[in-house]
Amino acid sequence: MSKPSNEGFFWLLFSAGGVVAAVFLPIVLFLFGVAIPLMGRWISPPSYEHLLALMRSPLARIFLFVLCSLPLFHWAHRFRFTLYDGLQVKHLDEAIFILCYGGALLGTLFGGYLLIRM
């Protein structure tokens, strides 16, 4: 690590993202990834207009922005150390750091852009 003093900050993002991911992501993936595609005939899938109206409300935008950003930083931290420990590639430190946090930052910016334009 080039700047060990930053580690606490990244750990805070990791743990905040871990909470958000633990509480909110399972139901979202269950609904949109499994339940609606599989049982769309029985549980009447949400219409385009309904979802658009839902996501345009200010509270939903804030919630979705948090939902898109913090879990990505959780991933960045955890995946970085999974690569270090699981594959023992500590020598690729900088490249992995840029890949993980760069990815999280890009996702956050993309989410923010989409939610502002929504």
Added chain:
Amino acid sequence: MTNLPSTEFHPRWYRAPVSTYWWMGSWRYSLFILRELTSVAVAWSVVIILLLLHALLKGPEAYTRFTLRLQSPWMIALNVIALWFLLLHTITWFNLAPRAMPIRLGGKRVPEVLVAAPNYVLWMVASAVIAWFVLLRTS
């Protein structure tokens, strides 16, 4: 003492070499790596959400195309696997909370179950609210 390499007066540091596949040796280690890999499912879920938002922004046709893509058997299989990993993350995360933050009341440590339980309640309530907004509420 600093971690210097071997000198004239100090023998070479001995580090037992560890195989790259050390985590396959025991169930405990494998579970650790599985838990660490849950972060991939977390990132995957966020990607799905971003794609959904993108489709909503582009219009009704893009949204229909996106929902059709989610109906392909490969996508469903992938999402079921990701969901299992998400559940592993949720359960391990909630159960870790009482160990990361032991709460004491009157000099006695509150049992771990009691510290973890509110997390599960919060999880259920949040899930019910989201499901209600997405599926039932007619705007």
